[in-house]
Amino acid sequence: MTAFAERLQKIAAEHSTLCLGLDPSPRLLAAWELPDSAAGAREFCRRALDAAQGLIGIVKPQAAFYERFGATGVAVLDEVVAEIRDRGQLSIVDCKRGDVAHTMVAYCQGLKGNAMTLTAYLGFAALHDGLGELVAKGAGAFVVVRSSNPEGSALQRARLESGDTVAEHLADEITAYNRGLDADPKPGPIGAVIGATLEDEALALVERLPLSYILAPGVGAQGATLGDLQSRFGGHLGRLVPTASRSLVGPGPDIAAMRRAMAGAAEEWQRLQTD
Protein backbone atom coordinates (compact mmCIF):
# COMPACT_ATOMS: atom_id res chain seq x y z
CA MET A 1 0.00 0.00 0.00
CA THR A 2 1.32 3.45 -0.89
CA ALA A 3 1.68 5.58 2.21
CA PHE A 4 -0.43 8.69 2.70
CA ALA A 5 2.26 11.34 2.11
CA GLU A 6 3.36 9.71 -1.16
CA ARG A 7 -0.22 9.50 -2.40
CA LEU A 8 -0.74 13.15 -1.52
CA GLN A 9 2.42 14.07 -3.42
CA LYS A 10 1.18 12.14 -6.46
CA ILE A 11 -2.26 13.80 -6.31
CA ALA A 12 -0.56 17.20 -6.05
CA ALA A 13 1.42 16.48 -9.21
CA GLU A 14 -1.65 15.25 -11.15
CA HIS A 15 -4.11 17.92 -10.01
CA SER A 16 -3.12 20.35 -7.24
CA THR A 17 -3.27 20.27 -3.45
CA LEU A 18 -6.60 22.13 -3.47
CA CYS A 19 -9.04 20.36 -1.14
CA LEU A 20 -12.84 20.34 -1.39
CA GLY A 21 -14.65 20.53 1.96
CA LEU A 22 -17.79 18.37 1.81
CA ASP A 23 -20.06 19.75 4.55
CA PRO A 24 -23.75 18.96 4.05
CA SER A 25 -25.02 21.58 6.49
CA PRO A 26 -28.73 22.37 6.89
CA ARG A 27 -28.13 25.66 5.06
CA LEU A 28 -26.41 24.10 2.03
CA LEU A 29 -28.98 21.29 1.74
CA ALA A 30 -31.78 23.87 1.87
CA ALA A 31 -30.08 25.99 -0.80
CA TRP A 32 -29.95 22.91 -3.04
CA GLU A 33 -33.58 22.07 -2.20
CA LEU A 34 -32.49 18.73 -0.76
CA PRO A 35 -34.08 17.20 2.36
CA ASP A 36 -32.17 17.80 5.61
CA SER A 37 -31.57 14.07 6.02
CA ALA A 38 -28.90 11.42 5.51
CA ALA A 39 -30.34 10.81 2.02
CA GLY A 40 -30.11 14.53 1.28
CA ALA A 41 -26.47 14.55 2.44
CA ARG A 42 -25.74 11.55 0.20
CA GLU A 43 -27.18 13.28 -2.86
CA PHE A 44 -25.34 16.51 -2.02
CA CYS A 45 -22.03 14.64 -1.95
CA ARG A 46 -22.74 12.74 -5.17
CA ARG A 47 -23.35 15.97 -7.09
CA ALA A 48 -20.40 17.82 -5.55
CA LEU A 49 -18.10 14.87 -6.33
CA ASP A 50 -19.43 14.71 -9.90
CA ALA A 51 -18.50 18.37 -10.26
CA ALA A 52 -15.03 17.84 -8.76
CA GLN A 53 -14.17 14.85 -10.96
CA GLY A 54 -10.87 15.47 -12.75
CA LEU A 55 -10.48 18.92 -11.17
CA ILE A 56 -9.84 18.32 -7.45
CA GLY A 57 -7.90 15.41 -5.98
CA ILE A 58 -8.43 15.83 -2.21
CA VAL A 59 -11.80 15.83 -0.42
CA LYS A 60 -12.48 16.59 3.25
CA PRO A 61 -15.90 15.57 4.60
CA GLN A 62 -16.70 17.18 7.98
CA ALA A 63 -17.91 14.28 10.16
CA ALA A 64 -20.31 16.39 12.26
CA PHE A 65 -22.59 17.07 9.29
CA TYR A 66 -23.04 13.31 8.77
CA GLU A 67 -23.04 12.22 12.44
CA ARG A 68 -25.94 14.57 13.16
CA PHE A 69 -28.13 11.97 11.39
CA GLY A 70 -26.96 9.19 13.74
CA ALA A 71 -25.89 5.76 12.52
CA THR A 72 -27.56 6.34 9.13
CA GLY A 73 -25.47 9.47 8.68
CA VAL A 74 -22.29 7.60 9.60
CA ALA A 75 -23.19 4.95 7.00
CA VAL A 76 -23.49 7.77 4.43
CA LEU A 77 -20.09 9.15 5.49
CA ASP A 78 -18.59 5.68 4.98
CA GLU A 79 -20.22 5.49 1.52
CA VAL A 80 -18.90 8.95 0.62
CA VAL A 81 -15.38 7.98 1.72
CA ALA A 82 -15.64 4.85 -0.46
CA GLU A 83 -16.88 6.93 -3.40
CA ILE A 84 -13.96 9.35 -2.99
CA ARG A 85 -11.56 6.39 -3.09
CA ASP A 86 -13.29 4.86 -6.13
CA ARG A 87 -12.98 8.19 -7.94
CA GLY A 88 -9.21 8.12 -7.35
CA GLN A 89 -9.23 10.99 -4.86
CA LEU A 90 -7.80 11.18 -1.33
CA SER A 91 -10.15 11.59 1.64
CA ILE A 92 -9.42 13.48 4.85
CA VAL A 93 -12.13 12.79 7.44
CA ASP A 94 -12.44 15.98 9.48
CA CYS A 95 -13.52 14.57 12.84
CA LYS A 96 -11.01 16.23 15.22
CA ARG A 97 -10.78 13.30 17.60
CA GLY A 98 -8.58 13.72 20.67
CA ASP A 99 -8.44 11.46 23.72
CA VAL A 100 -6.10 9.26 25.78
CA ALA A 101 -3.89 6.60 24.23
CA HIS A 102 -6.00 3.42 24.20
CA THR A 103 -9.08 5.40 23.13
CA MET A 104 -7.15 7.00 20.26
CA VAL A 105 -6.12 3.53 19.07
CA ALA A 106 -9.82 2.65 18.79
CA TYR A 107 -10.63 5.84 16.86
CA CYS A 108 -7.69 5.38 14.48
CA GLN A 109 -8.50 1.71 13.88
CA GLY A 110 -11.99 2.82 12.88
CA LEU A 111 -10.82 5.29 10.21
CA LYS A 112 -11.98 4.32 6.72
CA GLY A 113 -10.54 7.34 4.89
CA ASN A 114 -6.94 8.15 3.98
CA ALA A 115 -6.43 10.59 6.86
CA MET A 116 -8.23 12.16 9.80
CA THR A 117 -7.94 15.39 11.75
CA LEU A 118 -6.99 15.26 15.44
CA THR A 119 -6.81 17.65 18.40
CA ALA A 120 -4.32 17.51 21.25
CA TYR A 121 -5.88 19.09 24.37
CA LEU A 122 -4.87 15.87 26.16
CA GLY A 123 -1.32 16.17 24.82
CA PHE A 124 0.38 15.13 21.58
CA ALA A 125 2.02 12.16 23.31
CA ALA A 126 -1.46 10.79 24.06
CA LEU A 127 -1.98 10.54 20.28
CA HIS A 128 1.18 8.46 19.66
CA ASP A 129 -0.40 5.00 19.82
CA GLY A 130 -3.23 6.12 17.55
CA LEU A 131 -0.77 7.64 15.07
CA GLY A 132 1.06 4.31 15.07
CA GLU A 133 -2.17 2.60 13.96
CA LEU A 134 -2.64 5.11 11.15
CA VAL A 135 0.93 4.85 9.91
CA ALA A 136 0.76 1.04 9.98
CA LYS A 137 -2.19 1.07 7.58
CA GLY A 138 -0.74 3.72 5.28
CA ALA A 139 -3.03 6.49 6.55
CA GLY A 140 -2.18 9.96 7.81
CA ALA A 141 -3.36 12.64 10.22
CA PHE A 142 -3.59 16.41 10.47
CA VAL A 143 -3.27 17.67 14.05
CA VAL A 144 -4.81 21.08 14.76
CA VAL A 145 -1.92 23.40 15.61
CA ARG A 146 -3.41 26.87 15.04
CA SER A 147 -7.06 27.06 14.07
CA SER A 148 -8.74 29.49 11.71
CA ASN A 149 -11.29 30.74 14.28
CA PRO A 150 -10.47 33.71 16.53
CA GLU A 151 -11.73 31.93 19.69
CA GLY A 152 -8.77 29.54 19.58
CA SER A 153 -6.06 32.18 19.96
CA ALA A 154 -5.80 32.44 23.76
CA LEU A 155 -5.16 28.73 24.28
CA GLN A 156 -3.01 28.18 21.19
CA ARG A 157 -0.82 31.17 22.08
CA ALA A 158 -0.50 30.30 25.79
CA ARG A 159 3.10 29.71 26.85
CA LEU A 160 4.66 26.57 28.25
CA GLU A 161 7.43 26.66 30.83
CA SER A 162 9.97 26.52 27.97
CA GLY A 163 8.68 29.85 26.65
CA ASP A 164 7.24 28.26 23.51
CA THR A 165 3.57 28.71 22.76
CA VAL A 166 1.23 25.72 22.79
CA ALA A 167 1.10 25.87 18.97
CA GLU A 168 4.90 26.13 18.59
CA HIS A 169 5.51 23.24 20.97
CA LEU A 170 2.96 21.07 19.19
CA ALA A 171 4.55 21.89 15.82
CA ASP A 172 7.93 20.72 17.16
CA GLU A 173 6.40 17.52 18.52
CA ILE A 174 4.83 16.74 15.13
CA THR A 175 8.15 17.34 13.38
CA ALA A 176 9.99 15.11 15.85
CA TYR A 177 7.42 12.36 15.28
CA ASN A 178 7.75 12.51 11.48
CA ARG A 179 11.54 12.61 11.77
CA GLY A 180 11.45 9.51 13.96
CA LEU A 181 9.68 7.57 11.20
CA ASP A 182 12.15 8.27 8.42
CA ALA A 183 15.40 10.18 8.12
CA ASP A 184 14.38 11.27 4.62
CA PRO A 185 13.62 15.02 4.56
CA LYS A 186 10.31 14.55 2.71
CA PRO A 187 6.90 15.21 4.30
CA GLY A 188 5.79 12.40 6.61
CA PRO A 189 2.29 11.12 7.44
CA ILE A 190 1.53 13.55 10.27
CA GLY A 191 0.42 16.93 9.00
CA ALA A 192 -0.86 20.00 10.79
CA VAL A 193 -3.93 22.22 10.58
CA ILE A 194 -3.08 25.93 10.38
CA GLY A 195 -5.89 28.32 9.52
CA ALA A 196 -5.66 30.17 6.21
CA THR A 197 -7.08 33.19 8.03
CA LEU A 198 -4.01 33.76 10.24
CA GLU A 199 -2.16 36.84 9.10
CA ASP A 200 1.06 36.99 11.08
CA GLU A 201 1.66 33.62 12.71
CA ALA A 202 1.35 31.10 9.91
CA LEU A 203 4.81 31.40 8.38
CA ALA A 204 6.80 30.85 11.59
CA LEU A 205 4.70 27.80 12.43
CA VAL A 206 5.05 26.26 8.97
CA GLU A 207 8.80 26.68 9.24
CA ARG A 208 8.72 24.58 12.43
CA LEU A 209 6.87 21.90 10.45
CA PRO A 210 9.28 21.13 7.59
CA LEU A 211 8.14 17.49 7.37
CA SER A 212 4.38 18.14 7.36
CA TYR A 213 1.68 18.84 4.86
CA ILE A 214 -0.39 21.78 6.13
CA LEU A 215 -4.17 21.65 5.92
CA ALA A 216 -5.31 25.27 5.70
CA PRO A 217 -9.06 25.69 6.17
CA GLY A 218 -10.80 29.01 5.85
CA VAL A 219 -10.34 29.77 2.15
CA GLY A 220 -13.31 31.43 0.47
CA ALA A 221 -16.40 32.00 2.56
CA GLN A 222 -14.35 32.14 5.79
CA GLY A 223 -12.49 35.18 4.51
CA ALA A 224 -9.05 34.16 3.22
CA THR A 225 -8.25 34.20 -0.50
CA LEU A 226 -5.86 31.82 -2.22
CA GLY A 227 -3.72 34.88 -2.89
CA ASP A 228 -3.51 35.54 0.86
CA LEU A 229 -1.82 32.18 1.28
CA GLN A 230 1.10 33.31 -0.86
CA SER A 231 1.99 36.12 1.56
CA ARG A 232 1.05 34.20 4.72
CA PHE A 233 2.78 30.87 4.01
CA GLY A 234 5.75 32.18 2.01
CA GLY A 235 7.82 29.64 0.12
CA HIS A 236 5.95 26.64 1.52
CA LEU A 237 2.98 26.61 -0.84
CA GLY A 238 3.93 23.18 -2.19
CA ARG A 239 3.14 21.62 1.19
CA LEU A 240 -0.09 23.55 1.65
CA VAL A 241 -3.51 21.89 1.29
CA PRO A 242 -5.92 24.85 1.11
CA THR A 243 -9.48 23.83 1.85
CA ALA A 244 -12.57 25.56 0.52
CA SER A 245 -16.17 24.46 0.77
CA ARG A 246 -18.89 27.04 0.28
CA SER A 247 -16.97 28.97 -2.39
CA LEU A 248 -16.76 25.77 -4.48
CA VAL A 249 -20.19 24.20 -3.91
CA GLY A 250 -22.05 27.48 -3.39
CA PRO A 251 -22.75 27.81 -7.16
CA GLY A 252 -24.48 24.37 -7.00
CA PRO A 253 -26.59 22.35 -7.36
CA ASP A 254 -25.85 23.09 -11.03
CA ILE A 255 -22.86 20.90 -11.83
CA ALA A 256 -21.49 23.08 -14.65
CA ALA A 257 -21.55 26.14 -12.36
CA MET A 258 -19.67 24.24 -9.65
CA ARG A 259 -17.13 22.98 -12.20
CA ARG A 260 -16.43 26.56 -13.26
CA ALA A 261 -15.79 27.60 -9.63
CA MET A 262 -13.64 24.53 -8.96
CA ALA A 263 -11.62 24.84 -12.17
CA GLY A 264 -11.06 28.53 -11.47
CA ALA A 265 -9.83 27.90 -7.94
CA ALA A 266 -7.62 24.97 -8.99
CA GLU A 267 -6.04 27.02 -11.80
CA GLU A 268 -5.50 30.01 -9.53
CA TRP A 269 -3.86 27.79 -6.91
CA GLN A 270 -1.55 26.16 -9.48
CA ARG A 271 -0.62 29.55 -10.90
CA LEU A 272 0.17 30.99 -7.45
CA GLN A 273 2.48 28.08 -6.72
CA THR A 274 4.53 28.65 -9.85
CA ASP A 275 4.65 32.45 -9.48
Place this chain on the structure above:
Amino acid sequence: MTAFAERLQKIAAEHSTLCLGLDPSPRLLAAWELPDSAAGAREFCRRALDAAQGLIGIVKPQAAFYERFGATGVAVLDEVVAEIRDRGQLSIVDCKRGDVAHTMVAYCQGLKGNAMTLTAYLGFAALHDGLGELVAKGAGAFVVVRSSNPEGSALQRARLESGDTVAEHLADEITAYNRGLDADPKPGPIGAVIGATLEDEALALVERLPLSYILAPGVGAQGATLGDLQSRFGGHLGRLVPTASRSLVGPGPDIAAMRRAMAGAAEEWQRLQTD
Protein backbone atom coordinates in the same frame (compact mmCIF):
# COMPACT_ATOMS: atom_id res chain seq x y z
CA MET B 1 -38.35 18.08 30.21
CA THR B 2 -36.25 18.09 33.36
CA ALA B 3 -32.89 19.71 32.73
CA PHE B 4 -29.67 17.71 32.98
CA ALA B 5 -28.33 19.15 36.26
CA GLU B 6 -31.63 18.54 38.05
CA ARG B 7 -31.80 14.97 36.80
CA LEU B 8 -28.23 14.40 37.95
CA GLN B 9 -29.10 15.79 41.39
CA LYS B 10 -32.08 13.45 41.61
CA ILE B 11 -30.00 10.43 40.56
CA ALA B 12 -27.38 11.38 43.16
CA ALA B 13 -30.05 11.40 45.87
CA GLU B 14 -31.53 8.04 44.79
CA HIS B 15 -28.27 6.19 44.18
CA SER B 16 -24.97 8.09 44.25
CA THR B 17 -22.95 10.05 41.71
CA LEU B 18 -20.81 6.99 40.93
CA CYS B 19 -20.55 6.55 37.16
CA LEU B 20 -19.99 3.32 35.25
CA GLY B 21 -17.69 3.61 32.23
CA LEU B 22 -18.94 1.33 29.46
CA ASP B 23 -15.91 0.73 27.24
CA PRO B 24 -16.14 -2.44 25.11
CA SER B 25 -12.43 -2.59 24.31
CA PRO B 26 -10.87 -5.56 22.49
CA ARG B 27 -9.28 -6.62 25.77
CA LEU B 28 -12.52 -6.60 27.79
CA LEU B 29 -14.49 -8.38 25.06
CA ALA B 30 -11.78 -11.05 24.87
CA ALA B 31 -11.81 -11.47 28.65
CA TRP B 32 -15.57 -12.06 28.48
CA GLU B 33 -15.13 -14.44 25.52
CA LEU B 34 -17.29 -12.19 23.37
CA PRO B 35 -16.56 -11.54 19.68
CA ASP B 36 -14.68 -8.30 18.96
CA SER B 37 -17.62 -6.94 16.96
CA ALA B 38 -20.58 -4.57 17.29
CA ALA B 39 -22.69 -7.55 18.43
CA GLY B 40 -20.08 -8.40 21.05
CA ALA B 41 -20.12 -4.80 22.29
CA ARG B 42 -23.93 -4.90 22.48
CA GLU B 43 -23.89 -8.06 24.60
CA PHE B 44 -21.12 -6.63 26.82
CA CYS B 45 -23.25 -3.55 27.55
CA ARG B 46 -26.41 -5.57 28.19
CA ARG B 47 -24.68 -7.68 30.85
CA ALA B 48 -22.89 -4.73 32.47
CA LEU B 49 -26.17 -2.76 32.60
CA ASP B 50 -27.97 -5.78 34.08
CA ALA B 51 -25.33 -5.83 36.80
CA ALA B 52 -25.61 -2.08 37.43
CA GLN B 53 -29.41 -2.06 37.68
CA GLY B 54 -30.49 -0.44 40.94
CA LEU B 55 -26.88 0.16 42.02
CA ILE B 56 -25.48 2.80 39.66
CA GLY B 57 -27.44 5.71 38.17
CA ILE B 58 -24.96 7.24 35.71
CA VAL B 59 -23.36 5.46 32.74
CA LYS B 60 -20.63 6.77 30.44
CA PRO B 61 -20.10 4.88 27.17
CA GLN B 62 -16.81 5.79 25.44
CA ALA B 63 -17.78 6.49 21.81
CA ALA B 64 -14.46 5.31 20.32
CA PHE B 65 -15.08 1.70 21.36
CA TYR B 66 -18.35 1.69 19.40
CA GLU B 67 -17.28 3.87 16.45
CA ARG B 68 -14.41 1.47 15.71
CA PHE B 69 -17.09 -0.83 14.24
CA GLY B 70 -18.32 1.88 11.85
CA ALA B 71 -22.00 2.69 11.34
CA THR B 72 -23.04 -0.63 12.93
CA GLY B 73 -21.11 0.30 16.05
CA VAL B 74 -22.75 3.73 16.16
CA ALA B 75 -26.15 2.03 15.90
CA VAL B 76 -25.16 -0.10 18.92
CA LEU B 77 -24.10 3.03 20.83
CA ASP B 78 -27.50 4.58 20.09
CA GLU B 79 -29.22 1.39 21.32
CA VAL B 80 -27.12 1.38 24.48
CA VAL B 81 -27.98 5.04 25.15
CA ALA B 82 -31.68 4.18 24.70
CA GLU B 83 -31.33 1.19 27.05
CA ILE B 84 -29.66 3.40 29.69
CA ARG B 85 -32.60 5.82 29.43
CA ASP B 86 -35.16 3.01 29.61
CA ARG B 87 -33.47 1.70 32.76
CA GLY B 88 -33.91 5.13 34.38
CA GLN B 89 -30.21 5.98 34.33
CA LEU B 90 -28.42 9.04 32.95
CA SER B 91 -26.03 8.67 30.00
CA ILE B 92 -22.88 10.69 29.36
CA VAL B 93 -21.55 10.00 25.86
CA ASP B 94 -17.77 10.31 26.13
CA CYS B 95 -16.92 11.50 22.62
CA LYS B 96 -14.73 14.57 23.35
CA ARG B 97 -15.90 16.56 20.35
CA GLY B 98 -14.32 19.96 19.81
CA ASP B 99 -14.56 22.14 16.70
CA VAL B 100 -15.69 25.55 15.43
CA ALA B 101 -19.12 26.97 16.17
CA HIS B 102 -21.35 25.77 13.32
CA THR B 103 -19.72 22.32 13.42
CA MET B 104 -20.32 22.07 17.17
CA VAL B 105 -24.00 22.85 16.60
CA ALA B 106 -24.19 19.81 14.30
CA TYR B 107 -22.45 17.55 16.85
CA CYS B 108 -24.66 18.75 19.70
CA GLN B 109 -27.85 18.38 17.66
CA GLY B 110 -26.82 14.78 17.02
CA LEU B 111 -26.45 13.87 20.71
CA LYS B 112 -28.91 11.18 21.78
CA GLY B 113 -27.70 10.84 25.38
CA ASN B 114 -28.19 13.16 28.35
CA ALA B 115 -24.75 14.74 28.11
CA MET B 116 -21.53 14.59 26.11
CA THR B 117 -17.88 15.34 26.78
CA LEU B 118 -16.17 18.16 24.85
CA THR B 119 -12.65 19.51 24.35
CA ALA B 120 -11.69 23.14 23.80
CA TYR B 121 -8.42 23.28 21.82
CA LEU B 122 -10.28 25.64 19.46
CA GLY B 123 -11.43 27.77 22.41
CA PHE B 124 -14.35 27.57 24.83
CA ALA B 125 -16.17 30.37 22.99
CA ALA B 126 -16.23 28.16 19.87
CA LEU B 127 -18.37 25.72 21.89
CA HIS B 128 -21.01 28.32 22.86
CA ASP B 129 -23.46 27.71 20.02
CA GLY B 130 -23.25 23.96 20.55
CA LEU B 131 -23.80 24.35 24.29
CA GLY B 132 -26.87 26.43 23.47
CA GLU B 133 -28.27 23.47 21.50
CA LEU B 134 -27.63 21.11 24.42
CA VAL B 135 -29.19 23.41 27.01
CA ALA B 136 -32.25 23.96 24.78
CA LYS B 137 -32.96 20.23 24.74
CA GLY B 138 -32.30 19.72 28.45
CA ALA B 139 -28.91 18.06 27.91
CA GLY B 140 -25.55 18.85 29.46
CA ALA B 141 -21.83 18.73 28.73
CA PHE B 142 -18.55 18.04 30.50
CA VAL B 143 -15.65 20.04 29.07
CA VAL B 144 -12.17 18.58 29.64
CA VAL B 145 -10.35 21.03 31.92
CA ARG B 146 -7.54 18.89 33.38
CA SER B 147 -7.22 15.34 32.13
CA SER B 148 -6.18 12.24 34.06
CA ASN B 149 -3.30 11.35 31.72
CA PRO B 150 0.20 12.74 32.34
CA GLU B 151 0.69 13.73 28.67
CA GLY B 152 -1.89 16.51 29.03
CA SER B 153 -0.03 18.49 31.69
CA ALA B 154 2.20 20.73 29.54
CA LEU B 155 -0.70 22.18 27.52
CA GLN B 156 -3.22 22.35 30.36
CA ARG B 157 -0.69 24.13 32.61
CA ALA B 158 0.53 26.55 29.93
CA ARG B 159 -0.05 30.19 30.88
CA LEU B 160 -2.17 32.76 29.10
CA GLU B 161 -1.22 36.43 28.99
CA SER B 162 -3.36 36.98 32.12
CA GLY B 163 -1.09 34.63 34.08
CA ASP B 164 -3.83 32.01 34.46
CA THR B 165 -3.16 28.51 33.21
CA VAL B 166 -5.17 27.12 30.29
CA ALA B 167 -7.08 24.91 32.75
CA GLU B 168 -7.79 27.76 35.19
CA HIS B 169 -9.00 30.06 32.41
CA LEU B 170 -11.26 27.37 30.99
CA ALA B 171 -12.70 26.70 34.46
CA ASP B 172 -13.56 30.39 34.79
CA GLU B 173 -15.17 30.43 31.34
CA ILE B 174 -17.35 27.43 32.24
CA THR B 175 -18.42 29.09 35.49
CA ALA B 176 -19.27 32.34 33.69
CA TYR B 177 -21.35 30.38 31.16
CA ASN B 178 -23.34 28.56 33.86
CA ARG B 179 -23.82 31.82 35.77
CA GLY B 180 -25.17 33.46 32.62
CA LEU B 181 -27.91 30.84 32.38
CA ASP B 182 -29.30 31.23 35.88
CA ALA B 183 -28.52 33.40 38.87
CA ASP B 184 -29.31 30.46 41.15
CA PRO B 185 -26.13 29.17 42.83
CA LYS B 186 -26.88 25.52 41.97
CA PRO B 187 -24.85 23.47 39.48
CA GLY B 188 -25.69 24.32 35.87
CA PRO B 189 -25.63 22.11 32.74
CA ILE B 190 -21.97 22.62 31.85
CA GLY B 191 -19.68 20.44 33.91
CA ALA B 192 -15.94 19.84 33.74
CA VAL B 193 -13.67 16.82 33.42
CA ILE B 194 -10.89 16.78 36.02
CA GLY B 195 -8.86 13.59 36.37
CA ALA B 196 -9.17 11.66 39.63
CA THR B 197 -5.45 10.97 39.32
CA LEU B 198 -4.36 14.60 39.89
CA GLU B 199 -2.80 14.95 43.30
CA ASP B 200 -2.20 18.66 43.85
CA GLU B 201 -4.20 20.61 41.30
CA ALA B 202 -7.73 19.27 41.54
CA LEU B 203 -8.96 21.23 44.55
CA ALA B 204 -8.05 24.71 43.27
CA LEU B 205 -9.71 23.95 39.93
CA VAL B 206 -12.90 22.62 41.50
CA GLU B 207 -13.11 25.77 43.59
CA ARG B 208 -13.10 27.80 40.36
CA LEU B 209 -16.02 25.67 39.15
CA PRO B 210 -18.65 26.22 41.88
CA LEU B 211 -21.54 25.78 39.41
CA SER B 212 -20.31 22.58 37.74
CA TYR B 213 -20.57 18.89 38.27
CA ILE B 214 -17.09 17.38 37.94
CA LEU B 215 -16.60 14.19 35.96
CA ALA B 216 -13.53 12.51 37.47
CA PRO B 217 -12.23 9.62 35.36
CA GLY B 218 -9.34 7.45 36.44
CA VAL B 219 -10.82 5.67 39.48
CA GLY B 220 -9.79 2.04 39.86
CA ALA B 221 -7.62 0.55 37.16
CA GLN B 222 -6.15 3.96 36.27
CA GLY B 223 -4.69 4.27 39.76
CA ALA B 224 -6.88 6.57 41.88
CA THR B 225 -9.01 5.19 44.72
CA LEU B 226 -12.34 6.62 45.81
CA GLY B 227 -10.59 7.48 49.07
CA ASP B 228 -8.05 9.59 47.14
CA LEU B 229 -10.91 11.79 45.94
CA GLN B 230 -11.67 12.82 49.51
CA SER B 231 -8.24 14.39 49.97
CA ARG B 232 -7.93 15.66 46.40
CA PHE B 233 -11.36 17.27 45.97
CA GLY B 234 -11.94 18.40 49.57
CA GLY B 235 -15.42 19.50 50.51
CA HIS B 236 -16.78 19.24 46.98
CA LEU B 237 -17.52 15.51 46.86
CA GLY B 238 -21.25 16.14 46.38
CA ARG B 239 -20.55 17.60 42.93
CA LEU B 240 -18.11 14.88 41.94
CA VAL B 241 -19.03 12.16 39.42
CA PRO B 242 -16.25 9.58 39.85
CA THR B 243 -16.01 7.23 36.89
CA ALA B 244 -14.73 3.68 37.02
CA SER B 245 -14.82 1.05 34.31
CA ARG B 246 -12.46 -1.90 34.57
CA SER B 247 -12.67 -2.11 38.38
CA LEU B 248 -16.47 -2.52 38.08
CA VAL B 249 -16.81 -4.75 35.01
CA GLY B 250 -13.48 -6.56 35.46
CA PRO B 251 -15.12 -9.24 37.68
CA GLY B 252 -17.53 -9.99 34.78
CA PRO B 253 -18.98 -11.57 32.76
CA ASP B 254 -20.49 -13.09 35.91
CA ILE B 255 -23.29 -10.70 36.85
CA ALA B 256 -23.28 -11.48 40.58
CA ALA B 257 -19.53 -10.82 40.75
CA MET B 258 -19.97 -7.47 38.99
CA ARG B 259 -22.85 -6.55 41.30
CA ARG B 260 -20.62 -7.17 44.32
CA ALA B 261 -17.93 -4.85 42.90
CA MET B 262 -20.49 -2.19 41.96
CA ALA B 263 -22.36 -2.34 45.27
CA GLY B 264 -19.06 -2.14 47.14
CA ALA B 265 -17.90 0.92 45.19
CA ALA B 266 -21.28 2.66 45.47
CA GLU B 267 -21.41 2.07 49.23
CA GLU B 268 -17.84 3.24 49.70
CA TRP B 269 -18.55 6.39 47.70
CA GLN B 270 -21.71 7.17 49.70
CA ARG B 271 -19.87 6.58 52.98
CA LEU B 272 -16.97 8.86 51.97
CA GLN B 273 -19.40 11.65 51.15
CA THR B 274 -21.00 11.53 54.58
CA ASP B 275 -17.71 11.17 56.50
